[in-house]
Amino acid sequence: MTGAPVPEPGSSPDTPAGAPGTSPAATLRPARPRWQETLGLLARNPTAAIASLLLIAIVLIAIFDDTLAAEGPNDIDVAERLQSPSWEHPFGTDDLGRDILSRIILGASVSLRVGFLAVGFALVVGTLIGLLAGYYGRWVDDVLMRFMDMLFAFPAVLLAIAVLAVRGPGSGNTALAIGIVYTPIFARVTRASVLGVREEVYVRASRSVGASDWRILTRHILPNAAPPIIVQTSISLAFAVLAEAALSFLGLGTQPPNPSWGLMLAEGRSYIELAWWIAFFPGMAIFLTVLCFNLLGDGLRDVLDPRQRTQMSGSGAAVAADAGGEK
Amino acid sequence: MTGEPVLEVEDLRVRLRTPRGPADVVNGLTYRVGQGETVAVVGESGSGKSVSVLALLGLLPARVATVTGRALLQGEDLLTMSPSRLRQVRGPGAGMVFQDPMTSLNPVLTVGRQIVEGLRAHSDMSKAVARRRAAELLGEVGLPDPEGALDRYPHELSGGMRQRVVIAIALSNSPALLIADEATTALDVTVQAQIIDLIATLQADHGTGVIWITHDLGVVAGIADRVLVMYGGRCVEDGTVDDVLEHPAHPYTRGLLGSLPDLAAPVGPDGEVPDLTTVPGLPPPPTDLPPGCVFWPRCPVRADPRCETEQPPLAVVGPGSGGLEHRAATWCTEGEAPSAGSPAAGASSRAGGPAAGATSGADGPEGGGR
Amino acid sequence: MVVLAGVSVIVFSLVHLVPGDPVRLALGTRFSQESYDALRERSGLDQPLIEQFFGWLGRALTGDLGVSFRSGETVTSLIAERLPATLTLAFASILVALLIAVPLGTISALRPRSIIDRFATVISQFGISVPDFWMGIVLILVFAGTLGWLPSGGFVPIGEDPLEWLQRLVMPAVVTGVVSGSVITRFVRSSMLEALGSDHVRTAQAKGLPTRQVFTWHVLRNALLPLVTVTGVQLAYLLSGVVVVEIVFSWPGLGQLALQAVQARDYPVLQGAVLLFALVFLVINLVVDLLYTAIDPRIRR
Numbered sequence: 002m003t004g005a006p007v008p009e010p011g012s013s014p015d016t017p018a019g020a021p022g023t024s025p026a027a028t029l030r031p032a033r034p035r036w037q038e039t040l041g042l043l044a045r046n047p048t049a050a051i052a053s054l055l056l057i058a059i060v061l062i063a064i065f066d067d068t069l070a071a072e073g074p075n076d077i078d079v080a081e082r083l084q085s086p087s088w089e090h091p092f093g094t095d096d097l098g099r100d101i102l103s104r105i106i107l108g109a110s111v112s113l114r115v116g117f118l119a120v121g122f123a124l125v126v127g128t129l130i131g132l133l134a135g136y137y138g139r140w141v142d143d144v145l146m147r148f149m150d151m152l153f154a155f156p157a158v159l160l161a162i163a164v165l166a167v168r169g170p171g172s173g174n175t176a177l178a179i180g181i182v183y184t185p186i187f188a189r190v191t192r193a194s195v196l197g198v199r200e201e202v203y204v205r206a207s208r209s210v211g212a213s214d215w216r217i218l219t220r221h222i223l224p225n226a227a228p229p230i231i232v233q234t235s236i237s238l239a240f241a242v243l244a245e246a247a248l249s250f251l252g253l254g255t256q257p258p259n260p261s262w263g264l265m266l267a268e269g270r271s272y273i274e275l276a277w278w279i280a281f282f283p284g285m286a287i288f289l290t291v292l293c294f295n296l297l298g299d300g301l302r303d304v305l306d307p308r309q310r311t312q313m314s315g316s317g318a319a320v321a322a323d324a325g326g327e328k
Numbered sequence: 329m330t331g332e333p334v335l336e337v338e339d340l341r342v343r344l345r346t347p348r349g350p351a352d353v354v355n356g357l358t359y360r361v362g363q364g365e366t367v368a369v370v371g372e373s374g375s376g377k378s379v380s381v382l383a384l385l386g387l388l389p390a391r392v393a394t395v396t397g398r399a400l401l402q403g404e405d406l407l408t409m410s411p412s413r414l415r416q417v418r419g420p421g422a423g424m425v426f427q428d429p430m431t432s433l434n435p436v437l438t439v440g441r442q443i444v445e446g447l448r449a450h451s452d453m454s455k456a457v458a459r460r461r462a463a464e465l466l467g468e469v470g471l472p473d474p475e476g477a478l479d480r481y482p483h484e485l486s487g488g489m490r491q492r493v494v495i496a497i498a499l500s501n502s503p504a505l506l507i508a509d510e511a512t513t514a515l516d517v518t519v520q521a522q523i524i525d526l527i528a529t530l531q532a533d534h535g536t537g538v539i540w541i542t543h544d545l546g547v548v549a550g551i552a553d554r555v556l557v558m559y560g561g562r563c564v565e566d567g568t569v570d571d572v573l574e575h576p577a578h579p580y581t582r583g584l585l586g587s588l589p590d591l592a593a594p595v596g597p598d599g600e601v602p603d604l605t606t607v608p609g610l611p612p613p614p615t616d617l618p619p620g621c622v623f624w625p626r627c628p629v630r631a632d633p634r635c636e637t638e639q640p641p642l643a644v645v646g647p648g649s650g651g652l653e654h655r656a657a658t659w660c661t662e663g664e665a666p667s668a669g670s671p672a673a674g675a676s677s678r679a680g681g682p683a684a685g686a687t688s689g690a691d692g693p694e695g696g697g698r
Numbered sequence: 699m700v701v702l703a704g705v706s707v708i709v710f711s712l713v714h715l716v717p718g719d720p721v722r723l724a725l726g727t728r729f730s731q732e733s734y735d736a737l738r739e740r741s742g743l744d745q746p747l748i749e750q751f752f753g754w755l756g757r758a759l760t761g762d763l764g765v766s767f768r769s770g771e772t773v774t775s776l777i778a779e780r781l782p783a784t785l786t787l788a789f790a791s792i793l794v795a796l797l798i799a800v801p802l803g804t805i806s807a808l809r810p811r812s813i814i815d816r817f818a819t820v821i822s823q824f825g826i827s828v829p830d831f832w833m834g835i836v837l838i839l840v841f842a843g844t845l846g847w848l849p850s851g852g853f854v855p856i857g858e859d860p861l862e863w864l865q866r867l868v869m870p871a872v873v874t875g876v877v878s879g880s881v882i883t884r885f886v887r888s889s890m891l892e893a894l895g896s897d898h899v900r901t902a903q904a905k906g907l908p909t910r911q912v913f914t915w916h917v918l919r920n921a922l923l924p925l926v927t928v929t930g931v932q933l934a935y936l937l938s939g940v941v942v943v944e945i946v947f948s949w950p951g952l953g954q955l956a957l958q959a960v961q962a963r964d965y966p967v968l969q970g971a972v973l974l975f976a977l978v979f980l981v982i983n984l985v986v987d988l989l990y991t992a993i994d995p996r997i998r999r
Contacts, residue, residue: 284832
């Protein structure tokens with residue numbers, strides 16, 4: 002008997018999974034992360050929680066901009082020009098005597114609107130392309146993703162600039178330009194997660210009982226591909242706000258006299274040594290908003306994306322090797 | 329059978345810090361390994377067997393793991409020695425072979441380099457000498473064309489060949505103790521047999537003590553001198569391989585044996601083969617061990633009221649053989665008759681396993697995915 | 699190659715969709731019909747679009763990218779003029795980025811969840827979120843304005859005055875380097891964590907290798923692979939996408955050239971620049987692939 006172990010049906014590690022369908026549990030769809038649970042976990046992550054609260058505040062400011070911007074953001078008052086921060090003008094005034102705080106408040110709605118529109122566009126178009134490419138594969142995949150690769154090969158800022166050159170400057174076109182730039186990223190993320198779940202048992206199971214493609218896509222694949230897309234949305238919002246500011250800074254985005262944070266920075270740049278506050282505070286506003294979206298994205302990734310979560314325990318495989326109960 | 333002790337482990341305990349609180353993964357393990365002797369540590373995944381040996385060599389992350397007890401390797405306590413001394417002991421003192429040969433070699437370094445660096449860490453061999461020695465070692469573990477293999481990368485070798493390389497690395501500094509952690513689990517059955525033979529041969533040649541960690545009782549029967557059955561981080565039964573496999577005293581051991589087909593068992597009159605049984609349920613989480621017998625939640629016997637509340641001590645249950653006692657940690661020893669009926673030991677647990685059929689296949693030993 | 703061909707088609711059609719008559723823009727407000735027609739003919743704009751495209755493509759393959767509408771110089775010479783500044787800034791930035799990212803990412807991977815790790819995470823999060831042009835302006839305010847240590851912008855070739863070259867390079871390189879470095883830090887951290895957790899590290903430890911050796915050959919060596927990829931991506935971005943920082947620091951790079959071309963509807967220049975960026979992207983991808991083959995034996999054939 003020496004050296005010839007008896008193969009044991011019950012003990013070979015691949016036996017339990019070897020016969021799909023025998024165990025009822027195998028065909029069950031993995032539980033979707035419930036919203037409440039997600040929010041609960043998010044609340045326990047202090048950075049993400051603070052970032053969310055700040056974002057809510059920023060969004061509220063953007064919504065009630067007219068009420069909050071007490072002083073008319075476009076009221077020119079030459080007597081009050083280039084005032085340093087004071088009680089009356091907490092962030093100072095610019096070269097035309099306009100109150101910087103009021104303009105930042107109004108700028109919030111411009112920046113966020115462009116950001117949400119851009120990401121909304123990229124999200125819808127990109128996700129759709131990713132779904133189709135990932136689910137149908139073959140030539141659909143080839144054609145769509147090759148096209149996405151081409152867009153991706155373009156330097157992002159330059160692509161946006163080119164789009165704006167075609168369509169002319171302005172907030173709406175800025176949103177479109179940024180949206181186009183981010184579409185390939187959503188397409189890639191979605192496609193990757195679709196490929197990940199396409200061959201799962203529950204998807205094959207519902208296909209075998211004759212569910213339509215549309216039903217499989219919306220009921221099974223999309224919900225399971227959702228976590229990385231949600232994370233990507235938050236991070237893209239950060240970059241969209243940043244890109245809007247950059248394009249406006251270059252004079253291609255939002256046009257004066259509308260207050261956009263990037264535009265205010267550009268206007269303040271020439272006065273930087275005389276009146277640092279004109280450029281400083283809008284930059285701070287961009288920075289904070291972008292930071293919050295990024296932190297939220299990070300927090301969401303920790304909560305939603307299990308692949309990243311396992312990576313967090315740096316204690317290594319040694320522990321995972323036998324401490325089975327830890328899971 | 330038992331020579332000078334190579335390793336003496338006394339009351340080894342490992343506690344891990346986990347997000348869900350402290351986990352007692354190993355709870356008071358005591359055993360010894362003699363020269364040229366093979367001790368098999370058997371248990372399901374999650375029983376703490378791998379952690380117990382990783383703890384010996386200080387391979388658990390110190391931030392997470394607290395290890396207490398004593399572990400004398402050739403008289404020197406591994407658990408209290410300095411990190412630099414421990415590093416010197418890893419290799420010449422104890423070599424280790426891991427479960428998965430696909431991942432336990434560095435994919436971006438050549439096989440030769442990975443052996444040579446181990447050799448040169450413990451001696452002032454020149455590169456050329458170390459390389460020659462590495463080729464010898466590869467020949468010794470049965471790699472065809474050992475010279476050529478030195479310059480191969482792990483992905484260019486099959487799983488069995490890679491495991492031979494891992495063994496060559498483990499043996500390169502002629503260790504007094506070899507720890508094989510599920511060393512054959514990931515391999516094909518035929519390759520498994522070859523590897524087992526290889527280790528047995530090398531062991532006989534060098535007088536190495538071997539700790540063989542496995543869930544595979546078939547392997548145990550073939551190679552071990554002594555067996556230690558682990559469950560929930562505790563030793564629930566130990567003794568010579570004959571005592572434990574022929575007269576299992578603990579219900580868990582019997583359950584394990586029940587899930588092993590016995591080729592020697594008499595075939596029924598209609599040619600029917602005795603049913604295989606499994607042990608239903610999963611091991612308890614180490615963060616939350618039961619107060620009494622660790623096996624109580626899954627135990628089909630539960631013969632004694634103390635089972636639920638009081639932890640049974642490891643007590644002598646049989647006369648033992650080969651100068652070694654047969655011990656088990658269970659309250660169910662009195663009135664334990666069926667173990668006398670020798671080959672069909674599984675029958676006893678089958679009688680008491682009501683839920684066995686319901687979860688068939690889901691949880692043989694090592695059933696959970698890793 | 700397919701991508702490059704596609705890109706040139708897109709570039710071409712995009713550029714020709716731009717509204718506004720470039721000839722009219724080039725000539726200014728007062729011109730005669732004759733000079734208008736002459737310039738139109740000279741630039742080949744009177745030809746059908748398809749012919750224009752293939753004509754352009756054919757010449758582009760021989761290195762002739764046409765002549766700028768605005769200045770009358772050849773596009774090739776315009777680009778060549780800008781190339782040193784762009785290359786200098788890109789490589790200086792990637793150097794700064796790696797100097798930040800490798801130590802910071804490594805330390806935080808070695809001590810996950812420690813104070814240092816949290817600090818590094820916050821810093822990299824800041825670096826990713828900060829608007830680079832704003833950071834540039836603030837740096838100029840502090841170091842060029844208040845302290846007066848550094849010039850506020852411009853580029854001097856290294857051959858002319860190495861010290862001034864360095865002085866003018868510091869701020870823009872730090873700005874773009876911090877942003878790229880923050881991205882790379884996160885990659886270094888996660889790939890290092892992955893390498894640290896792999897089984898072969900345990901094998902190396904069990905061999906009794908000194909910690910330093912385990913780290914260098916079994917952790918760092920393996921974490922290098924993802925680092926090469928992300929560095930390549932960042933370099934491609936730096937070679938093409940730092941328009942805004944170039945503007946802030948009056949850095950005469952390719953980004954500025956492209957921006958001016960867009961604003962002036964200077965087709966040939968824009969086409970040339972964008973084609974070059976696409977080419978850079980492809981070349982860097984190729985180099986990354988080659989490097990990969992050199993350091994990862996699994997890819998080698």
